[in-house]
Amino acid sequence: KRIPKGGTVLGVVASTDKTQLTSMTGNRAAHPLVLTTANIRTEIRMKASYHCLSLVALIPIAKFLEKRREFRGVLESRLYHAVLDFVLKPLKEAATLGVLLDFGDPFQHPARTADHTLTQLEKLEETFDPWDLPKYVPAAKAQRLNGVHRPFWMDWPMSEPYIFLTPEILHHWLKMFWDHDLKWCIAALGASELDFRFSVLRPHRGYRHFKEGVSRAKQVTGREHRDMQRFIIGVIAEADGMTRDITIALSAMNNFRYRGQAPKFTEADLAKMDAALSTFHAHKNAILEAGLRRGKHGPLDNWHIPKLEFLQSVVPSIRANGAPIQWSADVTEHSHITEIKDPAAHSNNKNYEEQICRFLDRRDKAAQFDLSLAMENKHIHFVADDEDPEPLDDEDVDGPLLVSTTSELLQLIEPTARLAGAAHRVQNYFAHSDLLHRGMYPQAPKPFRTFVSSQKNTAFHVGRHPVGRQMSVEEASQLFHLPDLKNSFLTYVHRLSRGENFTVGGRRPAFRDQYLPFEKLQVWHNVRIQSRPFHFPDQILKPETVHASPPTEPWTYGRSDAVIFNTDSQYTWPHSGIQGHSVGQLRMIMRVVPRPKFPPPPGKDEFLVYVERFDIVARPATSPNGMHLLKRARRSDRSPQGDIIPLSHLRASVDITPRFGREADRHLTKYNSLDVLEEYWLSKWFNKELFYALDH
Structure with a gap:
């Protein structure tokens, strides 16, 4: 109601914290104040490589003559508020939002509004001189105030500290x-x-x-x-x-x-x-x-x-x-490097505040010049969104190219220096798979080493070349300590020919004919798996590496990571959670090599994996820790229940924590802890994406 008609409010995000200048001698420190605006998209503002934060002030770090520690703290807080009051004066027509705080009860206390706090300060000043610290500070503490008598926000219209001080x-x-x-x-x-x-x-x-x-x-x-x-x-x-x-x-x-x-x-x-x-x-x-x-x-x-x-x-x-x-301080604290520490490292260790400002000014001018030069070379002009450019005549075909957004601009120009963005981009295997299938890389080996699941929610990448030479099924069985590998292949071919779902475990048919339509295998020791975010399925996550290497020192049981894999195509990861999926240990990654002069074996020429399954024996609702309890699935002869499924059925890398019990077995090591026990906890807190999938 207090915003004039036609007006708006631009949110401002401010952050300040002390940092040590470790590259300089003399125990030097700086106290930067950095600002950014809230109208920048979160995924852009939260990436330090986009440089959305600007240094607006270096807050003085004073050494007070006052010997009493409590009063030095009050004086430091007063100086801090006085500096913010001066520096932020141009912004005091803006309004922002935030939180409240109090002490350890299971209920929320009434908000300490700006009016309430300012009224308390006025009443205190009627009785005590704010600069008579021995009397003023104890009286302020009794009112649950910190001793600052002129908070920087006191003349900031529409400001409410209990709202604009956000959780961090x-x-x-x-x-x-x-x-x-x-x-x-x-x-x-x-x-x-x-x-x-x-x-x-x-x-x-x-x-x-x-x-x-x-x-x-x-x-x-x-x-x-x-x-x-x-x-x-x-x-x-x-x-x-x-x-x-x-x-x-x-x-x-x-x-x-x-x-x-x-x-x-x-x-x-x-x-x-x-x-x-x-x-x-x-x-x-x-x-x-x-x-x-x-x-x-x-x-x-x-x-x-x-x-x-x-x-x-x-x-x-x-x-x-x-x-x-x-509003997290991860990015603002990282800005200490780009806005303070890097510039300070280029100084001569004297009057570093002035040299930091000069460094940042020159860096910004160089970036602006590079941007202007790149736009001029491409004949690009900016036009506001609400401006309707005049229609072009035939003579204007070679005229300036008009753009109205920064994203459009960055797609068109080629600046001599990288303006923003991470130095190492996240590999997009979804896009790479699409290019392969469109024939953009005709020399790529087949089957393609980068591919996407049938549900289009997971992408995979294996190395261009397999590990070592081709080997027979018997050789692979001995190398990976998988005695039922041949029977697993027979079961896989049987299910493939009948169009059955690929599962891990269960009753196997009796095979009279032990013939396999191939002789050799190619083997890989790891695969890269890339998923999409739970909340933004049109974006991509950073790929994760999952291992499946044979036993060797010091991995005497092999390095076999835990994964979630799909067992029912009606359910999609991550929004279906564990339903329609199982947890297993990845033992082997392979590809069947077709016989010379013969077509590939029945089904698609694709990558396969051997997985050993875990059964869910307790749900989160029944355990005090809120996790799934897993037990290693075994057959009647006590051998692990393992089977071969397409690699494209894998969905995510997971962590399963040993069920240590009252006291951990001292024979456990990081090399065998996933192989020698029977029961494990499926940790939903392994990463945030897994948490959203398993706890929604």
């Missing part, structure tokens, strides 16, 4: 996990037991493996916090000291954090977040009763955790401001 994933959620959840787990299991369990988890290509555990980790970042969260619930499940209520509370907190990082939300999603937080509060007292929450002087009996109280405001903030992931 990096510092509020991930840091809370490191400071609290992980410490509770260490206290419950003991550092040595927890570290051992982490150290024997199966490594995954592209994911951090904690070979020495987590209890003694130092200088960890948000990336390490995320990597620990992937495995923590499966690692602690059923351990000594980990009661059912504690497990439920920690699982609920993990659910809350993962669901809160989604790029979009429905009311059902928000209801699940509220339910997860309520579940934590309903079971959290078990953590205190076990003495797991500890301070410097022993166990604590309270929940005075500000970050925990922040969580009460997350759902209201999502309704007001959208997905919290777009």
Whole structure:
């Protein structure tokens, strides 16, 4: 109602944090303030390589003469607000949105509005001089104020701090996990037991493996916090000291954090977040009763955790401001490198603030010149969306090319320097497969090494050349320790000829004729699998590498990763979840080599895999940790249930965590932990996309 007719509000995203200039001597530091605008698409703004953040100020880092630490903190906060008040003055006609905070209860407290806070400050100044710190600060603390008497937003129209201060994933959620959840787990299991369990988890290509555990980790970042969260619930499940209520509370907190990082939300999603937080509060007292929450002087009996109280405001903030992931400090902290540390590294270690600004100014001017030159070379002119360009005469055919969006521009120009975007692009196997089938690469080997599943939701890529020489079925059976490989091929050919679904396990027909219509196999040791995001099925995810290599040192059982594969084409991954799919261990990747001068064997000439199945013996609703419990499927002779299916039936790489029980078996290693046990947990927190698929 306060916006004039025809006007609008442009959201501004501001971030500020101190950073050390490690490339300079003398313990130098900087405190940058960076800005961007909220009208930039989230997927663009969240990528540091697009340089959407601009440095607008370097906040002074003062050393106060005041000896009392509490008062130095108040003076530092006042300086901070005074600088923001000055720097942000041109923006104070804008309005933004945000959250509320208070302390550790399972309910939301009334909002501390701007009017309420300013009224408190006015009443304080009627009694105390703001610069008489020994009297003013205690009185302010009693009113739950921090001692700043002139907050920078006080004359900012339409501003409400409890709304525009949004939840921040990096510092509020991930840091809370490191400071609290992980410490509770260490206290419950003991550092040595927890570290051992982490150290024997199966490594995954592209994911951090904690070979020495987590209890003694130092200088960890948000990336390490995320990597620990992937495995923590499966690692602690059923351990000594980990009661059912504690497990439920920690699982609920993990659910809350993962669901809160989604790029979009429905009311059902928000209801699940509220339910997860309520579940934590309903079971959290078990953590205190076990003495797991500890301070410097022993166990604590309270929940005075500000970050925990922040969580009460997350759902209201999502309704007001959208997905919290777009306000995460991951990108703004990375901007410290491009906007502060890199420029400082080019300075002479003196008056570096001025040299940083000069460096950034010259860099921007060079980029603008390059852009202008590229546009001029292509005869491109910008035109506003609401402008209707005049119709061209015949004489104007060679006139300027008019564009109205940046995306159109970048498709047409070839600047001498890369303007934006990552240095290493994510390989799009979907697009590459399409080009292959359109005949764009006539020299490509067949069958094509890059292809897409029949449901068009998964793409695959194997190496151009197989590993080693061609081998017979018997040789492959011995190399990979798969004694039933020939029977699996007979079953595959039988199902293929009858048009049956390809499953893993089940009753096999009796074969009188042991003849196979081929002699040799080609083998690969890994495959790249690329999926589409749960929320944006028109986009692509980064490909993941799945291994299936034969036994060799130190992988004495072979390196065989766990996968989800489709068993019913009526169900599609990821939106069908586990329904119509199974979990298995990938043992072998191969292709049948047709006999010379003979057509390929029945069916398509395609890549095949040998998979050993796990059965789901417990659903998330029946286990306190909220995970699927898997058991290795075996035949009547106790051999693993394995079969051959098309490679195109695979859907995703997954992590299955050993069911350690009360105490982990000390014979386990990272090389055998996926092979010697019977039961495992399917970790839905292995990555966010898997969480959305298994928990929706």
